[in-house]
Amino acid sequence: xxxxxxxxxxxxxxxxxxxxxVSLDIRPGELHAVxxxxxxxxxxxxxxxxxxxxxxxxRIRLDGHDIGxxxxxxxxxxxxxxxxxxxxxxxxxxxxxxxxxxTLGAKRNAWRFWRPMLADAAxxxxxxxxxxxxxxxxQADIPAGELAYGQxxxxxxxMALAAQxxxxxxxxxMAGMSVQESAAVIALxxxxxRRYTILLVEHDMDAVFSLADRITVLVxxxxxxxxxxxxxxxxxxxxxxxLGEEAD
Numbered sequence: 001x002x003x004x005x006x007x008x009x010x011x012x013x014x015x016x017x018x019x020x021x022v023s024l025d026i027r028p029g030e031l032h033a034v035x036x037x038x039x040x041x042x043x044x045x046x047x048x049x050x051x052x053x054x055x056x057x058x059r060i061r062l063d064g065h066d067i068g069x070x071x072x073x074x075x076x077x078x079x080x081x082x083x084x085x086x087x088x089x090x091x092x093x094x095x096x097x098x099x100x101x102x103t104l105g106a107k108r109n110a111w112r113f114w115r116p117m118l119a120d121a122a123x124x125x126x127x128x129x130x131x132x133x134x135x136x137x138x139q140a141d142i143p144a145g146e147l148a149y150g151q152x153x154x155x156x157x158x159m160a161l162a163a164q165x166x167x168x169x170x171x172x173x174m175a176g177m178s179v180q181e182s183a184a185v186i187a188l189x190x191x192x193x194r195r196y197t198i199l200l201v202e203h204d205m206d207a208v209f210s211l212a213d214r215i216t217v218l219v220x221x222x223x224x225x226x227x228x229x230x231x232x233x234x235x236x237x238x239x240x241x242x243l244g245e246e247a248d
Contacts, residue, residue, distance in 0.1 A: 002064075003028045003197040004049070004080070004167055009058035011044050011221075018044045020221040021058070026167075031189070031198045033208045036218035037241075042201045045218070046171045049199070050082040051075045062167065079166030083157050083173065091145030095136055095155055098144050099127035102159035127162050134158035135188055150181030154188065161196075168192075170200045174207060186210060209233075217241075 002025045009022040019041045026032045034042050047053040049060060051072040060068050062080055070078065090098055103126045131140050134154045139147065144155055153173060160168060173189075174182045186207050192198065193211070202208050208215060209229045217224040217238050225235050232238055 001028055002026065003030070003062070004199065005059075005061045006049070007059045007061075009045070009048060009060065010056045011041070011048060011053060012056045018221050019048065019055075022218070022221070022223055024216060024223070024226075026197060026199055027213075028197055029194045030213045031193050031200060031211050033200045033202060033212035033215045034218060035202070035205070035208055035215060036224075039220075040218040041221035042218055043171060044221075046082065046169055046199075046201055050080070050169055076163060076165075079164075080169070081160045081163055081165040081167070082169040082171065083160040089144045089152060089155060089159075092143060094141050094143055095131060095147070095158070096124075096127055096140045098155060099130050099158050099162040100124060102162040103127050103130070103164075126164060130158045130160075130162035133161050133192065135184070148181075150177050150184060153177070153181075153185065157188070161192075165196065168196050168198045170198060170202070172202055173200070174202060174204050182207065 004024070004026045006022055006024045009019050010017070011019040022045060024032075034045065036042055044053065048055050051070060051074075055068070059066055062075070062078060067075055067078060067080070090101070093101070100123055103123045128140070131137055134157050136151065136154055136158055139151060144152065147155060157173070174185055177185065182204060189198070189200075189211055200208070200211065212229055214226060214228055215232045216226040217232065219241055224241065225232070225238055227235065
């Protein structure tokens with residue numbers, strides 16, 4: 001079974017080939033990491049999956065359905081959400097209110113004007129569950145503007161979870177974090193494994209090898225190799241090209 005599949009995904013910007021016939025298959029419940037040097041095309045790949053960029057060629061399927069023609073919002077409602085760049089955090093709103101807005105945004109007919117947004121018990125429950133999953137229950141009533149940097153990243157993840165996704169795209173969730181903040185997010189992602197299917201792009205190799213079920217290595221926009229963390233560590237080309245080691 002495949003949760004998300006790409007077939008021959010190509011993105012060109014004029015003469016520049018950024019993703020070069022990328023084919024991936026991510027299994028249900030898997031945490032699949034994509035790594036590669038700067039300029040390998042990782043963020044461009046994520047942008048195509050989320051709908052922010054249209055591929056020049058190729059197909060994207062979610063649960064077997066071609067989603068190439070869907071907008072970002074339509075993909076989100078189909079269950080494919082991109083964390084950390086899904087929406088803006090409203091600093092003056094509480095953590096709970098931010099998560100509730102994300103829950104409402106994911107529902108087609110959730111907006112009811114002249115009614116307090118926290119009045120809907122089902123919406124409030126979904127928001128509170130997402131906040132708990134992201135480890136922010138103690139901060140639920142704090143204005144988002146008062147959160148530390150790492151906690152803001154956790155709130156952005158809570159907002160993604162509040163939209164009740166099937167599939168999460170995480171683009172460098174630990175960027176700019178301290179060692180302690182990164183450790184907290186790694187523990188959080190460990191707790192989310194198997195509950196969600198996740199595609200992770202991340203430069204922190206300790207995090208990648210700790211979290212990933214399988215890893216795909218991109219070099220110059222092309223898939224070099226896909227395998228388990230042990231297979232990635234043992235692959236001579238990966239070690240030479242990306243991990244900076246001499247091949248045996």
